Amino acid sequence: MAYVATRGGERAIEQSERLYRAQMGQIDAARVAEIEKALPALVDRVMGEASLYAPDLAALALAQSGGDLYEALLLLRAWRTTQPRLQIAEVVAPDAGFTHRRISAAFKDIPGGQILGPTLDYAHRLLATEVLEDQPYAPPAVEPAAKPAPATHPSLAEWQRAQGLVTTPEAAPVPRDEIPDLTREPLLFPAKRAHTLQSLARADTGGTLALGYSAMRGYGNSHPTVNELRLSEVEVMVAHPDGRRFSAGRVKTSQAEVVTTKGKGELRLGFTATLGWNEVKCISAATLDLNAPGAEKNSPVEEEFFLYHTEPVESSGFCIHFKLPHYVTFQSSLDNLRAAKTAKAEQAQPTDKKEETA
Amino acid sequence: MFDRHGGEMPSDDLTTLARADAARLKHLAEEILPRLGDMQVLKSGTGLVMLPMRDTVQGVEFHLGEVLVAEAHVRLPSGTEGYGMVTGRDIERAMAMALLDAALSDGTAADRIRAFIEAEAQAQQAADTETLRRIEATRVDMETF
Numbered sequence: 001m002a003y004v005a006t007r008g009g010e011r012a013i014e015q016s017e018r019l020y021r022a023q024m025g026q027i028d029a030a031r032v033a034e035i036e037k038a039l040p041a042l043v044d045r046v047m048g049e050a051s052l053y054a055p056d057l058a059a060l061a062l063a064q065s066g067g068d069l070y071e072a073l074l075l076l077r078a079w080r081t082t083q084p085r086l087q088i089a090e091v092v093a094p095d096a097g098f099t100h101r102r103i104s105a106a107f108k109d110i111p112g113g114q115i116l117g118p119t120l121d122y123a124h125r126l127l128a129t130e131v132l133e134d135q136p137y138a139p140p141a142v143e144p145a146a147k148p149a150p151a152t153h154p155s156l157a158e159w160q161r162a163q164g165l166v167t168t169p170e171a172a173p174v175p176r177d178e179i180p181d182l183t184r185e186p187l188l189f190p191a192k193r194a195h196t197l198q199s200l201a202r203a204d205t206g207g208t209l210a211l212g213y214s215a216m217r218g219y220g221n222s223h224p225t226v227n228e229l230r231l232s233e234v235e236v237m238v239a240h241p242d243g244r245r246f247s248a249g250r251v252k253t254s255q256a257e258v259v260t261t262k263g264k265g266e267l268r269l270g271f272t273a274t275l276g277w278n279e280v281k282c283i284s285a286a287t288l289d290l291n292a293p294g295a296e297k298n299s300p301v302e303e304e305f306f307l308y309h310t311e312p313v314e315s316s317g318f319c320i321h322f323k324l325p326h327y328v329t330f331q332s333s334l335d336n337l338r339a340a341k342t343a344k345a346e347q348a349q350p351t352d353k354k355e356e357t358a
Numbered sequence: 359m360f361d362r363h364g365g366e367m368p369s370d371d372l373t374t375l376a377r378a379d380a381a382r383l384k385h386l387a388e389e390i391l392p393r394l395g396d397m398q399v400l401k402s403g404t405g406l407v408m409l410p411m412r413d414t415v416q417g418v419e420f421h422l423g424e425v426l427v428a429e430a431h432v433r434l435p436s437g438t439e440g441y442g443m444v445t446g447r448d449i450e451r452a453m454a455m456a457l458l459d460a461a462l463s464d465g466t467a468a469d470r471i472r473a474f475i476e477a478e479a480q481a482q483q484a485a486d487t488e489t490l491r492r493i494e495a496t497r498v499d500m501e502t503f
Contacts, residue, residue: 047423053409054426054447086405086429086443092422094414098486100493108500116496148490149497157414170417179410179419197413197420228414236407236425237368240441240459246372248407248427249445257414271415275423289415 024066035059044252044276045069049312050076051183051202053251053275070316077313088176090237090245094255094273095155097232102153105226106259112153117231156228157257157269165267189304196292199307200285201274207310208272211300212284220291220301224258224283227269231277251275256282258290285310371462371475375455376444378478386474387454390467394434394457401431404447428452438464 036043036059046058050073057076065071101117104110116122128137160166171193180194182202187195200208216224231254235247255273262268270290272282291301298305309315375383406424413420430442430452440460442452462471 051423052406052426053423053445056447057426080406080424083426084403084405085424086407086427088408088410089425090410091419092409092411094412100489101496114498114500115493116498117493118496142492143495144488144491145494145497146491147494148487149494151486151490155414168416171419173417174419176410176419179421181408181421183421183424193413193416193418194420197418198422201420201422234409234411235373236409236427236445238407238427238443240369240372241431241439242441244369244372245367246369246376246443248376248425248443250377251409251425251445253411253422255411255414269415271413273411273413273422275409275425 020066024063027060027063032056032059032063035062041277045205045278045281046072046076046276048254048274048276048278048281049073049202049204050080051275052076052080070312070320073312074317087238088179089248091173091176092234092253094230095158096152097230097234097253098151098250099149099153099230099232101229101231103226103229104156105229107156107227110156110228111159112150115149115153153230160227160267166269167266168269187307191303191307196289196303196307197272199311200272200289202312203281203285203307203310204312204315205278205281205284207312207315208281208284208288208306211306211310212287215287215291215301219299220287221295222260222262222268222291224260224270224287224290226283227257227259227267229256229279229283230254231279252277254278254282256286258283258286260290370479372455372459374475374479374482375442375458377482378455378474379481380448380451382474382478383458384450384454386471387457390461390470391457393466394461394464396435397457397460398433399430399453400433400439401429402449402453404428404449407443430456432456432460434460434464436464 033056036055039059039062042062043055043058046062046069047053047055049069050058050061052058054076057079058072061072061075064075099115099117101119102112102115104114108114131137157166180192180198182195182198187199191199214220215222231252233250234253236249236251237245238248239245253273253275254277255271256279258270259267268290270286270288272285272289274281288301288306292303292306295302300306405427407427408424409422410419411422412418425445426447427443427445428447428449428451430449432440432453434440438460440456440458440463442455442457442459444452444455458471458474461467
């Protein structure tokens with residue numbers, strides 16, 4: 001029965017894809033360029049979750065999928081597998097990026113000061129409906145300061161370490177090609193910290209928010225305060241065949257550190273960084289990292305629980321697979337259900353007969 | 359920023375070439391190309407560079423994700439090699455960088471290329487300064503906060 005349905009669906013499948021793509025119409029380079037220019041936050045979010053820094057390809061994936069984020073991610077993750085890995089860049093130090101934004105909600109007077117950078121945090125949330133009435137909205141120009149900001153800012157955790165507020169042991173550096181890599185090895189538990197942080201860097205923004213928010217609301221064991229939130233551009237330092245080191249260009253990164261005073265006489269920190277600028281994801285994921293030590297099994301802040309459930313391609317893929325024909329398995333379950341009902345009825349019948357004869 | 363890597367200072371020339379304005383870079387490479395003779399292309403294509411970062415909490419190094427790059431590797435008739443790698447997928451741009459690197463190492467049009475690198479470095483510095491002046495405008499002055 002299931003085979004007949006599959007064969008009969010061929011034309012319907014073809015037309016259904018056409019019907020979906022008809023909504024977007026023709027896709028050209030100009031549309032892709034406009035998406036990249038007009039939607040930097042969305043492009044960044046997609047690049048982080050795809051774990052592939054390529055703004056034009058992310059914009060193309062968005063154009064092609066009509067804005068379905070999970071479809072866009074799948075396109076990018078699949079495309080990525082067609083590309084050879086040429087090098088592993090030098091390790092980026094967390095305080096080394098060309099910093100656009102660096103704030104702390106825990107400490108007012110941080111070394112280097114509070115730099116708001118580009119943000120809508122303090123904006124009035126008013127919809128500019130006049131744009132629809134043919135009155136374009138042009139943002140007022142930034143008034144640059146007379147002197148430039150420093151290009152880099154010190155790490156807050158380093159400052160706290162120097163003050164004895166944080167005493168987490170520092171891991172020993174490993175050779176670059178021995179850094180654990182989830183794209184080449186499976187995620188096993190208890191997870192290596194490098195796997196946890198790579199997994200969170202690629203995690204679904206919505207997924208980390210949902211689970212991180214549950215911890216923030218009290219279903220975790222620690223309440224977060226943002227120790228440091230940073231948006232930067234970091235250099236991709238590669239090697240020339242003759243050994244010279246140079247930057248092949250800059251990529252946008254975001255990182256968040258959250259802190260709790262619920263420790264043994266010192267501050268405890270959680271951390272997440274990702275490609276692209278995505279603050280909600282970094283704060284939520286850092287909250288999960290903060291809450292993970294000692295978390296109860298099967299709770300949302302337990303590492304295995306949140307890492308498995310925030311992988312965007314696997315989770316969305318598993319969800320949408322339920323739309324595919326399950327006729328045979330469902331029919332089989334239905335047969336079992338009917339058989340059980342019949343058996344139950346038959347069991348009940350002799351009793352009735354007994355009652356009748358009694 | 360980049361500690362523990364042999365101590366050699368990064369090559370500012372290569373960094374400047376990688377970040378140079380794509381149109382101007384290609385234009386200069388085309389201008390110099392006829393003087394380089396029959397060169398051999400050893401590599402030309404796109405690929406990925408994995409980008410690791412160090413965590414601030416435990417100092418653990420982990421992979422942030424991969425960056426799409428274009429790469430080119432050439433050899434001149436003299437045996438001198440040139441290499442280019444730039445973020446993105448513009449292979450022509452990586453090739454132009456590789457040609458200029460090879461020419462510079464070979465002493466072909468060296469003055470012209472040096473002048474180009476100097477001008478581009480100045481433009482990049484000016485662009486960074488302008489960006490940082492705009493960023494500085496968002497500094498919170500806590501006394502008047």
